Amino acid sequence: MTTAGLEDVVATTSRICDLDGELGKLTYYGVDIHDLAQHSSFEETAYLLWHGKLPTQAQLAETESALHSSRALPGRLIDLMHLLPPSMSPMNVLRTVISALVAFDSDPSDTSAPANERRAIRLTAVLPTIVMAWNRIREGLAPVEPLDNGSHAANILYQLTGKLPDEYTAHALDIALILHADHELNASTFAARVTAGTKADMYASVVSALSALSGPLHGGANEQVIRMLHKMNDISKVEPYLEDALARKERIMGFGHRVYRTEDPRATHLRAMSKELGERTGDSRWYEMSQVTEAYIKEHKHLNANVDFYSASVYYMMGIPIDLDTPIFASSRIAGWTAHILEQYANNRLIRPRAEYVGQKVTEYTPIDERG
Numbered sequence: 552m553t554t555a556g557l558e559d560v561v562a563t564t565s566r567i568c569d570l571d572g573e574l575g576k577l578t579y580y581g582v583d584i585h586d587l588a589q590h591s592s593f594e595e596t597a598y599l600l601w602h603g604k605l606p607t608q609a610q611l612a613e614t615e616s617a618l619h620s621s622r623a624l625p626g627r628l629i630d631l632m633h634l635l636p637p638s639m640s641p642m643n644v645l646r647t648v649i650s651a652l653v654a655f656d657s658d659p660s661d662t663s664a665p666a667n668e669r670r671a672i673r674l675t676a677v678l679p680t681i682v683m684a685w686n687r688i689r690e691g692l693a694p695v696e697p698l699d700n701g702s703h704a705a706n707i708l709y710q711l712t713g714k715l716p717d718e719y720t721a722h723a724l725d726i727a728l729i730l731h732a733d734h735e736l737n738a739s740t741f742a743a744r745v746t747a748g749t750k751a752d753m754y755a756s757v758v759s760a761l762s763a764l765s766g767p768l769h770g771g772a773n774e775q776v777i778r779m780l781h782k783m784n785d786i787s788k789v790e791p792y793l794e795d796a797l798a799r800k801e802r803i804m805g806f807g808h809r810v811y812r813t814e815d816p817r818a819t820h821l822r823a824m825s826k827e828l829g830e831r832t833g834d835s836r837w838y839e840m841s842q843v844t845e846a847y848i849k850e851h852k853h854l855n856a857n858v859d860f861y862s863a864s865v866y867y868m869m870g871i872p873i874d875l876d877t878p879i880f881a882s883s884r885i886a887g888w889t890a891h892i893l894e895q896y897a898n899n900r901l902i903r904p905r906a907e908y909v910g911q912k913v914t915e916y917t918p919i920d921e922r923g
């Protein structure tokens with residue numbers, strides 16, 4: 552009998568990403584995440600996810616140029632955002648605008664692989680523009696035009712502040728984007744593949760993924776982590792807070808994982824980045840409270856930190872508003888989602904599992920005037 556969460560169910564084959572939950576290993580097309588975090592860039596990693604091999608200099612330059620020229624958002628979608636209530640969550644705005652983006656596709660009927668590869672670049676490039684435009688519009692400010700050069704990470708930070716980021720912060724965000732780019736058949740990627748399996752367009756498949764990612768048990772966890780750290784607010788309050796939360800059977804966001812039974816290899820890098828950012832900003836409080844939290848949950852729940860735990864303090868110390876944490880996750884995972892969507896289109900197969908019926912036996916139809 553399959554459990555409701557499809558634990559350990561192998562739903563498809565894929566060449567894109569391999570996870571070893573016992574050993575805590577993660578590779579994209581066989582390239583280890585530690586090597587990518589140390590040597591690669593988000594753009595190079597996106598190319599690897601889309602094409603199955605690391606790019607040559609020329610291929611990387613071509614991809615970077617295509618990303619640069621795809622960042623701008625049509626003016627009518629900026630107008631659309633001005634019609635939305637400022638209180639609307641950034642993830643809900645994101646799925647709304649991505650949904651409308653199809654109206655600006657040059658040829659929606661072209662479902663060829665090259666056309667969909669162009670859409671993968673377009674969606675990857677424009678997603679952060681939507682997030683950062685909303686961040687300004689909801690405050691009554693004009694959006695910052697995207698850079699027509701520079702990295703995906705630098706452009707995100709530039710559109711957030713209107714100023715070019717310092718080299719360390721741009722590089723740190725680039726590493727975080729590499730770490731978040733793909734993760735096998737997680738809930739949002741599975742949602743994207745199920746939608747693409749019906750031959751729905753790439754925009755629809757990405758909207759499915761965005762909707763799944765927004766949940767607090769998945770991508771929405773990072774925002775909850777930093778909110779928890781704010782509630783604790785002081786290192787002396789960490790253990791009493793956690794003791795009370797666990798006593799109330801609360802889930803501690805940022806801990807546990809459906810696949811990893813050991814340290815999430817991505818958390819290793821994010822923990823180090825949180826420590827370094829604390830030292831650089833002169834405010835190590837968020838890192839230190841995270842460390843006490845991690846030790847306490849390890850001891851009392853035997854759970855490891857996942858990718859969302861330390862990314863929370865990393866993004867906060869980068870000056871990223873708390874409710875943009877999940878959109879930043881999406882600004883990276885869009886590369887993985889689109890890679891899986893391309894693979895699902897190539898599979899050319901509807902995803903339609905079965906459900907084991909556990910309901911009541913066949914019953915006679917009772918006319919309404921005879922029902923109790």
Ligand code: SDX
Nearest residue numbers: 734737768769770772802803804805806807808809857859
């Ligand atoms: C991401 O799948 C992916 O790859 C996702 C992701 C990616 O890159 O795409 O890695 C990104 O989504 C990371 C996970 C972010 N979510 C959170 O941090 C939310 C908090 N974590 C949990 O809700 C939970 O750990 C899950 C949802 C992540 C995994 O849960 P499972 O596999 O369904 O495990 P479970 O709910 O069956 O829990 C097993 C036991 C339970 O104890 P009992 O009720 O059986 O006594 O562990 C406990 C749970 O109560 N538990 C936790 C806990 N996580 C599990 N208890 C307290 N706090 C937690 N965080």
